Amino acid sequence: MTTQLTHLTIAEALEGLKAKKFSATELTEAHIAAMAKAKPLNAFITETPEIARAQAKASDARYAKGEAGLLDGIPLAIKDLYCTKDVLTTASSHILDGFKPKYESTVTTNLWKAGANMLGKVALDEFAMGSSTTTNYYGNVINPWSKWNGKEFTEKLVPGGSSGGSSAVIAARCAMGATGTDTGGSIRQPASFTGISGIKPTYGRCSRWGIIAFASSLDQAGPMARSVKDCALMLQAMAGHDPKDSTSVDVAVPDWVKKLAPQMKGKRIGIPKEYRVDGIPKEIDDMWMKAAEWLKAAGAEIVEVSLPHTKYAVPTYYIIAPAECSSNLARYDGVKYGLREEVEGGSLADMYKATRRAGFGKEVRRRILVGTYVLSAGYYDAYYTKALCVRAKIAEDFRKVFESVDALLTPTAPSTAFVIGANEDDPVKMYLNDIFTIPASLAGLPCMSVPGGLAADSLPLGLHVIGKPFDEQTVLDVSLALEEAAKFTAMPHFLAA
Amino acid sequence: MTIDRATVQKIANLARIEVPANEEEALASQLNGIFKFIEQLNEVDTKGVTPMTTAAKVKLPYRKDVVSDGGYAADLLANAPDAANDEYFAVPKVIE
Numbered sequence: 001m002t003t004q005l006t007h008l009t010i011a012e013a014l015e016g017l018k019a020k021k022f023s024a025t026e027l028t029e030a031h032i033a034a035m036a037k038a039k040p041l042n043a044f045i046t047e048t049p050e051i052a053r054a055q056a057k058a059s060d061a062r063y064a065k066g067e068a069g070l071l072d073g074i075p076l077a078i079k080d081l082y083c084t085k086d087v088l089t090t091a092s093s094h095i096l097d098g099f100k101p102k103y104e105s106t107v108t109t110n111l112w113k114a115g116a117n118m119l120g121k122v123a124l125d126e127f128a129m130g131s132s133t134t135t136n137y138y139g140n141v142i143n144p145w146s147k148w149n150g151k152e153f154t155e156k157l158v159p160g161g162s163s164g165g166s167s168a169v170i171a172a173r174c175a176m177g178a179t180g181t182d183t184g185g186s187i188r189q190p191a192s193f194t195g196i197s198g199i200k201p202t203y204g205r206c207s208r209w210g211i212i213a214f215a216s217s218l219d220q221a222g223p224m225a226r227s228v229k230d231c232a233l234m235l236q237a238m239a240g241h242d243p244k245d246s247t248s249v250d251v252a253v254p255d256w257v258k259k260l261a262p263q264m265k266g267k268r269i270g271i272p273k274e275y276r277v278d279g280i281p282k283e284i285d286d287m288w289m290k291a292a293e294w295l296k297a298a299g300a301e302i303v304e305v306s307l308p309h310t311k312y313a314v315p316t317y318y319i320i321a322p323a324e325c326s327s328n329l330a331r332y333d334g335v336k337y338g339l340r341e342e343v344e345g346g347s348l349a350d351m352y353k354a355t356r357r358a359g360f361g362k363e364v365r366r367r368i369l370v371g372t373y374v375l376s377a378g379y380y381d382a383y384y385t386k387a388l389c390v391r392a393k394i395a396e397d398f399r400k401v402f403e404s405v406d407a408l409l410t411p412t413a414p415s416t417a418f419v420i421g422a423n424e425d426d427p428v429k430m431y432l433n434d435i436f437t438i439p440a441s442l443a444g445l446p447c448m449s450v451p452g453g454l455a456a457d458s459l460p461l462g463l464h465v466i467g468k469p470f471d472e473q474t475v476l477d478v479s480l481a482l483e484e485a486a487k488f489t490a491m492p493h494f495l496a497a
Numbered sequence: 498m499t500i501d502r503a504t505v506q507k508i509a510n511l512a513r514i515e516v517p518a519n520e521e522e523a524l525a526s527q528l529n530g531i532f533k534f535i536e537q538l539n540e541v542d543t544k545g546v547t548p549m550t551t552a553a554k555v556k557l558p559y560r561k562d563v564v565s566d567g568g569y570a571a572d573l574l575a576n577a578p579d580a581a582n583d584e585y586f587a588v589p590k591v592i593e
Binding site for chain 2: 102250311340347350356387
C-alpha cells in the first residue's frame with residue numbers, strides 16, 4: 001500500500017482522496033516513511049514531518065466536510081529558497097545559519113491554502129547559483145538515477161541545479177511534487193537530469209515575495225512533478241497577483257488543468273536552427289527531431305525558425321545575473337540575520353568582509369565579484385548596459401518568431417546528468433549547461449521541460465517547450481502531447497519507496 | 498582587458514569580501530576566463546537599442562502613501578546575531 005501511494009501522480013492521488021480510497025494522513029505518512037529512507041540522497045536540509053502531519057490532519061477534516069482545496073492532502077518538498085515561517089531557511093548557504101523567517105512566502109502560502117502539506121526543505125545550489133547542486137553548503141545531493149547497489153551509490157551523478165534537491169526527491173518517489181525556482185534553467189535542467197517535469201511560468205506569473213532573491217529580473221517560481229498535469233495543478237495553486245511583489249502581474253490565472261489538451265491540430269511549432277549547436281551529442285539531436293515528429297503526428301505543423309542572437313544569451317546572462325546578485329546579496333552583512341564573523345579589534349568593515357568571506361561559497365563569491373566589477377565605475381556601460389541591450393535583441397528575436405509560431409521545441413540540456421565534480425575546473429563550461437534554457441529566461445517566457453526518453457547511458461533526457469508570454473496553456477498542451485508520445489516510464493536506480 | 502591581482506583586491510573591497518593574497522592569482526585567472534567569454538557581446542550592434550531592464554511588461558503600480566506594514570521590531574530582531582535593548586541591531590563599534 002505504502003509503495004503504491006508514493007508512486008501515484010498528484011492527479012491520481014487527488015482522485016483517490018476524493019473517492020476516500022485512502023486518507024491524506026495515510027498518503028502523507030507514506031511519504032514521511034519514504035523521506036526517512038531517502039537519506040542517501042542528502043536532499044533534505046530540514047525535515048518537517050510534524051508540520052506535514054498537522055496539515056494532513058486538517059486536509060482530512062476538509063475532505064470529511066466536502067471542502068477540499070485544489071491540492072488538499074498532497075505532500076510536497078519546498079526548495080530551501082522559499083521563506084517558511086519559523087522553519088529554518090538557508091538558501092543552501094552558510095551565511096544564513098540559523099535563519100528562521102518570521103513570515104511565509106506568498107507562493108508557499110498559496111500552496112498551503114490549496115491544502116498541500118510540507119514534508120521539508122530541500123537543497124539547492126547556494127543561492128540558486130549553479131547547475132549541479134554541488135555548491136550546497138550541506139553537501140552534494142545525489143541523483144537517484146546514479147547506480148545503487150542496495151546499500152550505497154556506486155557512482156554519484158548530479159541531480160541538476162539549482163533545484164536539485166527538488167528534482168531528486170520527486171524522482172526517488174519521496175515527494176509528489178516540489179517547488180523550484182528558475183533564473184536561467186534551475187527548474188528545467190534538473191527536471192531533465194532526473195526524468196521529471198517542471199515549468200517556469202511567465203516572469204510575473206508567480207509572486208517572488210518571500211523567495212530569497214538571486215537575480216530579480218529573472219527569478220521565477222515554478223512547480224516540479226512527475227507529470228504535466230501535476231505541474232499544471234501546482235502552478236494553478238502557486239500563481240496569482242500579489243501586491244507585495246511589484247513585478248507580479250495583475251492578470252487572472254486561467255484554469256489550465258481544465259483546458260489541458262494534447263491536440264496539436266492547427267498549432268505551428270518552431271525549431272530554432274541556432275539551437276543546433278556544435279558539440280551537442282547526436283543522440284540529443286536525434287531525440288529532438290523525434291519529438292518534432294511526435295508533435296507532427298499529433299497534428300502540429302513543424303517549421304524551422306531563426307533566433308539570430310541565441311549564442312549571445314549565455315554571456316548576456318553572465319553579466320546580468322551576477323550584477324543583480326551582487327546587489328541582492330549585499331544584504332548579507334552579519335548584522336540582520338545569519339552568520340557573523342567578528343574580527344578581534346576589527347572595524348565594522350572588517351566584520352562585513354570576514355562574514356561574507358566565511359559565509360559565501362566559492363561560486364557565490366565569484367559571481368558577486370563579477371557583478372561588482374561590471375557595475376563599477378568605468379565598466380558599467382561597457383558591460384552592464386551592453387548586456388541589457390543584447391537582452392533586448394534576444395527578446396525581440398522571440399517576439400518576431402512568435403508572430404508565426406505558437407511554441408518552440410528544443411532540447412532542455414546539452415547532456416545527461418554528469419558525475420559530481422565534472423565541469424568544476426572551468427566556470428564557463430559549467431555555465432554552458434544552460435545554453436538552451438537561458439534565452440527564454442532573458443525574455444521572461446514560459447517554458448517547460450518534460451522527459452523525452454533515455455539516452456545511450458540509460459539516463460533521462462528532457463525536451464524543452466517555450467511559449468508566448470502568459471500562454472502557459474500552449475506550453476502545457478505541447479508538453480502533454482510530448483508526454484503522451486514519449487510514454488516515459490523508466491525508473492531511477494534508487495527509489496525511496 | 499586583463500584583471501590583475503590589484504583589480505581583484507579592488508573589487509573584493511567594493512564587494513566587502515575578504516580575499517587572501519594566495520587566492521588572488523587563481524581568481525584573477527578565472528575572472529579573466531569569464532570576461533573573455535563575455536566579451537563576444539561586442540560583436541553585437543546595439544546602436545539605438547533601449548536597454549531591457551525587466552521582462553515584466555507592466556507599469557509599476559502606485560499605492561497610497563500610507564503606512565501599510567510594520568510594528569514588529571521583535572520579529573525583525575529575532576534573527577539578528579546581536580541586538581541591543583530589543584530595539585536595535587548591534588554592530589562592532591564604529592566611532593571612537
